[in-house]
Amino acid sequence: MERIAEGEYAVMEVLWDESPLTAAEVAERVPLDRGWSLPTVKTMLSRLLAKGALAHEQDGRRYLYRPAIRREDYVAEESGRLIDRMFGGRLTPLVAHFAARDRLTPADIAEIEALLKELKS
Amino acid sequence: MERIAEGEYAVMEVLWDESPLTAAEVAERVPLDRGWSLPTVKTMLSRLLAKGALAHEQDGRRYLYRPAIRREDYVAEESGRLIDRMFGGRLTPLVAHFAARDRLTPADIAEIEALLKELKS
DNA sequence: GCGGAGTGATTACAGCTGTAGTCAATAAGG
DNA sequence: CCTTATTGACTACAGCTGTAATCACTCCGC
Numbered sequence: 001m002e003r004i005a006e007g008e009y010a011v012m013e014v015l016w017d018e019s020p021l022t023a024a025e026v027a028e029r030v031p032l033d034r035g036w037s038l039p040t041v042k043t044m045l046s047r048l049l050a051k052g053a054l055a056h057e058q059d060g061r062r063y064l065y066r067p068a069i070r071r072e073d074y075v076a077e078e079s080g081r082l083i084d085r086m087f088g089g090r091l092t093p094l095v096a097h098f099a100a101r102d103r104l105t106p107a108d109i110a111e112i113e114a115l116l117k118e119l120k121s
Numbered sequence: 122m123e124r125i126a127e128g129e130y131a132v133m134e135v136l137w138d139e140s141p142l143t144a145a146e147v148a149e150r151v152p153l154d155r156g157w158s159l160p161t162v163k164t165m166l167s168r169l170l171a172k173g174a175l176a177h178e179q180d181g182r183r184y185l186y187r188p189a190i191r192r193e194d195y196v197a198e199e200s201g202r203l204i205d206r207m208f209g210g211r212l213t214p215l216v217a218h219f220a221a222r223d224r225l226t227p228a229d230i231a232e233i234e235a236l237l238k239e240l241k242s
Numbered sequence: 243g244c245g246g247a248g249t250g251a252t253t254a255c256a257g258c259t260g261t262a263g264t265c266a267a268t269a270a271g272g
Numbered sequence: 273c274c275t276t277a278t279t280g281a282c283t284a285c286a287g288c289t290g291t292a293a294t295c296a297c298t299c300c301g302c
Contacts, residue, residue, distance in 0.1 A: 005259055009206070023279075040261050042280070047259085061268060062279060075207045076222055079215060082203050085130070086196045091219050092232045094200060098212050099240055101197055109237050111213045116230050119220055126289055144249075161291050163250070168289085182298065183249060 001069060002051040010034060011044045012053060016071040020057065020064035122190060123172040131155060132165045133174060137192040141178065141185035 004012060014029045015021060021029070027041040036044075045065055048054040056063040087093040095112075098104050125133060135150045136142060142150070148162040157165075166186055169175040177184040201210075208214040216233075219225050 003258090007260060036260090037262065038279095039263065043259095043261075046281080072218075075218065079203060079207060079218065080224075082200060086200060090229065091216065091225065092229055092236065095212065095216070095233050096236055097193075097196065097200065099236065103201075104212065104240065106241070108211065108213055109240060112216055113234065113237055115213065115217055115220065116234055119225065119230060120227075124288090128290060157290090158292065159248095160293070164289095164291075167251080 001053070004048070004051065004053055004074065007034070008044050008048055008051075008053070011041065011048060012067060012071070012074070015054065015065060015067050019066040021066075022059070022062050022064060026065065122174070125169070125172065125174055125195065128155070129165050129169055129172075129174070132162065132169060133188060133192070133195070136175065136186060136188050140187040142187075143180070143183050143185060147186065 010030055011026060014026050018029070023042050023045055024038065026045065027036065027038045030036055030041060045054065045056075049056060049065075053067070053069050054065050055068040056065050058064075083089055083091065083094060087097070095104075131151055132147060135147050139150070144163050144166055145159065147166065148157065148159045151157055151162060166175065166177075170177060170186075174188070174190050175186050176189040177186050179185075204210055204212060204215060208218070216225075
């Protein structure tokens with residue numbers, strides 16, 4: 001499974017959220033701040049098809065697109081890659097890093113604690 | 122501060138670990154599995170200089186290179202970016218994701234719990 | 243002094259990415 | 273039927289990236 005680029009990821013997000021969709025529908029749903037034209041979205045869709053990240057089925061003279069990989073798997077791969085590179089493959093240093101940067105609120109801390117507690121049972 | 126590419130990051134890691142170094146010394150220390158020639162390493166160094174990620178000082182007819190940005194800051198930016206994109210900017214879902222994928226050992230859990238406990242005091 | 247080794251600078255080039263434009267076919271509307 | 277809007281396919285092109293090769297200079301050993 002080939003690598004998905006940043007811009008392509010925005011298209012995947014749309015389809016993970018709702019599918020199948022036509023190219024035009026995808027274009028409507030892509031975040032506005034991208035400022036993409038319809039041709040741009042079509043290019044993304046073609047490339048994602050070529051990469052095997054999307055599948056399409058014929059619907060008259062159009063295609064309906066849907067994800068061919070699970071968001072869960074993609075997220076696991078990407079976050080695993082980052083954690084391997086920057087935190088020696090372990091989650092704890094990442095949490096420590098966030099904590100040191102004051103990016104953890106007391107509510108976050110409570111939430112994570114609850115989650116871990118759940119895990120142990 | 123411009124974006125650092127994946128390959129360039131490998132060079133940064135070397136210099137974060139030890140600096141200042143000459144180009145040849147960096148090349149020696151880059152992970153072998155990259156299989157880079159000396160010219161390749163020099164290209165990386167030039168680009169990182171141009172991006173402002175490295176600084177250099179003259180040493181006779183050579184340069185000594187050293188980081189111009191802190192690893193800590195770079196890591197914060199990159200991991201923040203990923204967490205924003207994939208986990209809505211919050212750490213908890215990432216932890217949950219790791220847990221769901223069985224990437225957390227009991228030892229990890231204990232470690233994170235200790236860390237959080239520390240934070241609260 | 244002279245030739246070779248090391249050094250930065252410059253150039254090369256293909257593949258990926260962001261961002262379209264163009265074109266041919268076709269469906270739909272008048 | 274004929275025009276127009278829609279759609280996928282193909283083409284374009286610059287900037288970034290990985291991966292060098294080449295070149296000109298200079299210092300060191302002979």
